[in-house]
Amino acid sequence: MAFTNEQIERYSRHIILKEVGAKGQKKLLNAKVLIIGAGGLGAPAAMYLAAAGIGTIGIADADEVDLSNLQRQIIHQTKDVGKPKVDSAKETMEAMNPDVKVVTYHEFITSENILDIIKDYDFIIDGTDNFPAKFLINDACVMAKKPFSHAGIIRFQGQLMTYVPGQGPCYRCVFKEPPPKDAVPTCKQAGVIGAMGGVIGSLQAMEAVKYILGVGELLTGWLLTYDALKMQFRKVKLPSDTHNCDVCGDNPTITELIDYEQAECDGVGL
């Protein structure tokens, strides 16, 4: 597939980079990335990936756009309130870049459907806002041998890590099981500064792009934490011993996906 003149111009700032080039841009155009959650993290991740020319972007979210989302979920506009988030996200991405094919999943991800949804994708971005979904995505990606970016944001803080099969710890290596309902606040209960999704979601897009290009070092084996009030990033080394993990270890005890109970205050989910 040769580039059109328009593509050469559109992606010129990529193509000029020695780490990307025409070859790398073709990799991006042939890549498939799934974003689960079209919210604070998923919105900026989706927009940067669409702008970058990721050829196929899947987006999964069961929710509709709410006025209280617009403080941070920049892929949705005021006119979109009440519309399914996946439809609003698709419209924005397609308007940004006609090269991108957007596939929407207007549903909750569950143990029943997740393996089928992730199977066609090269990289998955966890942009969800609750622990049951985060553990489900981790376990499904471990079982299906899919790389993914995990992230969480709350108040003025954010963190992310990248899982690549066989190359480092998974989310469950670090956190064994979801905390009990309401034991740890979510951002709906605690609040979150709008630009936090922009910082951390953009870093998730960066990890996806680097993975597809095969350049640089990923956050495998590291947890990157960001404290906006102290304006401090820290790259915390994670233990490399994954042997005892319940899902990615040598003798996994979790061999089937689990639908943990959703915290009530999370309401409608993803």
Next chain:
Amino acid sequence: MKIKVAGVKKEVQDGLTVSQLIIDENVETPEYVTVTVNDEFLENDQFDSTVLNEGDNIEFLYFMGGGQ
């Protein structure tokens, strides 16, 4: 003795346990924090019995559930 907590060097008393350090550091939701000592995971039931040594490097990893 000197230890490093979340990247910051600190002077602490000899014989300090991980449980006491968690209290001294005002760790939020201590029941749900993951602790690593010198890049190794420490099981929650070992917090009381683990005595820190000079030069140990301790990290607290916190659940962060938001995203939407």
